[in-house]
Amino acid sequence: MKARIHITLKTGVLDPQGKAIQTSLGALGFDGVDKVRQGKFIELDIAADGETEARERLTEMCEQLLANTVIENYTIELEA
Amino acid sequence: MKARIHITLKTGVLDPQGKAIQTSLGALGFDGVDKVRQGKFIELDIAADGETEARERLTEMCEQLLANTVIENYTIELEA
Incomplete structure (x- = not known):
């Protein structure tokens, strides 16, 4: 079963990478870009x-290894 | 307009980060995980x-800054 996991910084946590991208896009002349x-x-x-077991194990993987749940959120998508 | 961009390594390009995750998951006892x-x-x-203009500009951003098109693919999703 294929799984896709997104790990994103929680709202309010500073994102220096996103900030750097935004600044660089501006410097390249791409205007109107915000909230990167x-x-x-x-x-x-x-x-x-089955999907239930897969989701349970993936949640455990995210909690234990993949995400830092203090500052990051994760979402799990499954494809049959 | 909200945009979501995924940047992934092309098939055949080695992915040491993915490999490290796979090894670590195995070490933590998560079996049956492959192709990370x-x-x-x-x-x-x-x-x-409009969506057409947004997609055009995002494509340019990916080509110029966000993705290394020699080794990476990108996909663009737009939300109204």
Whole structure:
């Protein structure tokens, strides 16, 4: 089963990478760009009996390793 | 207009970050995980007259700054 995980900084947490991108886009002449935030995107294959089990294990993976839940949110999408 | 950009390594390009995640997940006891690939995820607000213009400008941003098109692919999603 294919899974897609998005890890993003929580609202209110400073995002220097996003800020740097925004500044660079401005310097290149791209106007009207705002609220740039950069996150991580992880794709993986997981062997599981059904979507519920897969989602449970992926949640554990995010909590234990993939995301820093103090400052990051994560979302899990599954493709059959 | 809200835009979501995914930047992923092209097939065949080695992904040491993905490999490290896969190894770490295995070490934590998560079995059955394969083909881990890590990419970047950028969210931003763009001021544009319509979806076509926004997509054109975002494509230029990806080509010029956000993605390294030698080794990376990008996809652009727009939300009204």
